Amino acid sequence: MKLVIFDLDGTILDTVLDLTNAVNHLLSKIDRPLVEPHQIKAYLGQGPKYLLEHALNETLEDEKFDRYYKIYNDYYQAHQLDYTKPYDGIKEVLKTLKGKGYLLAVVSNKQEPVTKSLMEELFPNTFDYVIGTSKTNLPKPNPMMVTKVMEVLNIDPKDAIYIGDTQTDMKTAIGANLTKIAVLYGFRTKEDLMPFNPEYFVDTPIEILDIIK
Numbered sequence: 103m104k105l106v107i108f109d110l111d112g113t114i115l116d117t118v119l120d121l122t123n124a125v126n127h128l129l130s131k132i133d134r135p136l137v138e139p140h141q142i143k144a145y146l147g148q149g150p151k152y153l154l155e156h157a158l159n160e161t162l163e164d165e166k167f168d169r170y171y172k173i174y175n176d177y178y179q180a181h182q183l184d185y186t187k188p189y190d191g192i193k194e195v196l197k198t199l200k201g202k203g204y205l206l207a208v209v210s211n212k213q214e215p216v217t218k219s220l221m222e223e224l225f226p227n228t229f230d231y232v233i234g235t236s237k238t239n240l241p242k243p244n245p246m247m248v249t250k251v252m253e254v255l256n257i258d259p260k261d262a263i264y265i266g267d268t269q270t271d272m273k274t275a276i277g278a279n280l281t282k283i284a285v286l287y288g289f290r291t292k293e294d295l296m297p298f299n300p301e302y303f304v305d306t307p308i309e310i311l312d313i314i315k
Contacts, residue, residue: 109266110210112288124178147268243273272298
């Protein structure tokens, strides 16, 4: 194993409260009912369009999505670290893996600027490649971003492992032909992830080190 690829929300960072507050900021602006964190958890993992459409319970055409996303994202960028924090043990996991010479990457369905700013703020000089969605980076479960990481870092799929917490993550890893670690401390249950036959399950971040030796 040479490369360890991490999902972001629900795998490295517990972001649910800040994301809930950002969605509720939008909903309050347009006089819609507010949502609870447990609802937001269920909507996470498939990108901001999926998140906002489900919070609003409507399909958003491009122009309307862009307008709503700006309200949501402007608030989120200003408040993205109000409550967001790394899961207990994740910093030790990253430090240990990096110290052992593994390449580390983040692949997120967050927009790329937000993904990069969070990683630079919370984990400076830790990751060898960070990528998020953009006009050219298709969201997971399309394996495009994962494939791009391996191409840039010159790593074969057999030498990489993918760590994530949602069905989207498992589908992404399958599409990229990667070994999968499903984390159960994030936004989904074991029952949600079992159908994708992950090679490993972990209940805590530290258990990742028992798998990657």
